[in-house]
Amino acid sequence: MRISARTPLLSRTASALLLAGLGASAAQAAGVIKIGEINSYKNQPAFLEPYKRGMELAVDEVNRAGGVNGKKLELITRDDNANPGDTVRVAEELIAREKVDVLAGGFLSNTGMALTDFAKQRKFFYLATEPLTDKMVWSNGNAYTFRLRPSTYMQVSMLVEEALKLKKKRWALVYPNYEYGQSSVATFKAKMKAAQPDVEFVTEQATVLGKVDAGSVVQALADAKPDAIFNVLFATDLTKFVREGNTRGLFKDRNVVSVLSGEPEYLDTLKAETPNGWIVTGYPVHSLKTPEHKAFFDAYQAKYKDYPRQGSVVGYAGIKSLAEGIKKAGSTDTDALIKAFEGLQVVSPFGPITWRAQDHQSTMGAYVGKLKNVGGKGELVDYVYRDGKDYLPSDEEVRKMRPQ
Structure with a gap:
């Protein structure tokens, strides 16, 4: 558009505003959508x-296909040092800087x-990919937080179905002594007691996360003489527990869920x-042949x-969900995103x-099966x-648990 000195002032002003608007639109279209990701x-x-x-x-897949609403995705990751205080500090830095x-x-x-809690205070959209605590979407849930993985309630409910089939009376419990472990055990005990009133919980071993004293834990479990064990340990704690349990024969002729x-x-x-023979939730990565999984695996x-590992599935599905949600919302405006995510299908x-x-x-679910040592490797x-939808509370139950 050419503006001459003879153009009336009003027209020149309108033209300037139009050019500025076109420039802003072009800059916005050429921009990126920044995803701030925080993890341990x-x-x-x-x-x-x-x-x-x-x-x-x-x-990569989203950007190769043209991005979302004409914009490319940019992933910015930060480490939280497995510390809630550092988590909040990093979240603030990602937003401000x-x-x-x-x-x-x-x-x-x-x-x-x-x-x-940070998302609630700042009124900022947060997609929780991995945390499993029930509080995140129920007692401490808020409008700004969405959670991807099946929660402790959901996964434990799936396992309780299998535990009840064992018809074992005396159960021992071992878990990391923080929110995830505590809520897992609370759900297991409540559901088992409701379905099998004569069940007994003969010992509880609550360990420090990442610092399990496997020898003393295994000895305490053996001394309690349980018929079966419910375990919530993971990562290095799980490895130490299994090694010590195998050495001392804790799992011989004893069911473990x-x-x-x-x-x-x-x-x-x-x-x-x-x-x-352990009954577990997991991911049969090498034998799963559904079309969706094969495309992802390849x-x-x-x-x-x-x-891929379980984490790979979670990370992939989290980004795909964000892409679909932002596309549906037409922007990254928080209120629009909340509305778009409610009922979103991915x-x-x-x-x-x-x-x-x-x-x-x-409603992401989980695979429930048994462990088998095949040629020196677990499968x-x-x-x-x-399916996760079958292990979630009703709308009425959610209304009672979730803040209004």
């Missing part, structure tokens, strides 16, 4: 290194809860020490020359999931997919 990368590398790869694969559009991440339940223990990142570490292997490597409006929990066998 140094503290939990077995899960979070594959998780980061899953996110990066999804970002990096100008991120949304927050995502969290692995440990305590850091996830810190982000949940265990949360998360069938995930590849933990089986990779256990290797030949993988116990046979793309992941082509990019990284390695197979295809994940585990199949279709829906983000529930009533509690902001996704999940005899598994079945449990």
Whole structure:
């Protein structure tokens, strides 16, 4: 547009405003959508290194397809040092300095809860990818927080179905003594007692996260003489517990029901020490042949020359959900995003999931099966997919639990 000296002042002003507007629109269209992701990368590398790869694969796929609403995704990651205080500090820095559009991440339940509260205080959209605590979407839930993975309530409910089939009376409990472990055990005890009133819990071993004294824990469990064990330990604590339990014969002729223990990142570490017959939630990465999973598996292997882990699925599905939500909202405006995510449907490597409006929990499920040591490596066998929607409380129950 050419503006001459003879153009009337009003016309020249209008033209200038139009040019400025076109420039702003062009800059906005050429911009990026910044995802600020916070996690315990140094503290939990077995899960979070594959998780980061899953996110990066999804970002690449979205950007190759043209981005979201004409914008490319940019992933900005930070480490929270597995500390709630550091988590909040980093979240503030991502918003103030990096100008991120949304927050995502969290692995440990305590850091996830810190982000949940931060999102509420700052009225900022937060997608919790990994934290499993029930409080995140129920008693401490808020409008700004959405959670991807099946919670402790959901996964424990799936396992209780299998535990009841064992018809065992005397149960021992072992778990990390923080929110995730405490809520897992509380759900297990309540559901078992409701369905099998004569059940007994003969000992509880609550351990310090990351610092399990496996020898004393295994000895205490053996002394209690349980018929079966419910285990919630994971990562290095799980490895130490299994090693000591195998050495002392704790698992011989004794049923074990265990949360998360069938995930590849933990089986990779256990290797030949993988116990046979444990009933677990996990991910049958090598034998799962659904179309959604095959497409994801092939793309992941082509990019990284390695197979995905549970974390890879979570990271990938988290980014894909954000992309679909932002696309539906037409922007990264917080209120628009909240509205878009309520009822949003996304295809994940585990199949279709829906983000529930009533509690902001996704319906992603989990695989339930048994551990088997095959040639010195642990695998999940005899598994079945449990759809998350079948293990969530009703709308009426959610209304009672969730703040108004």
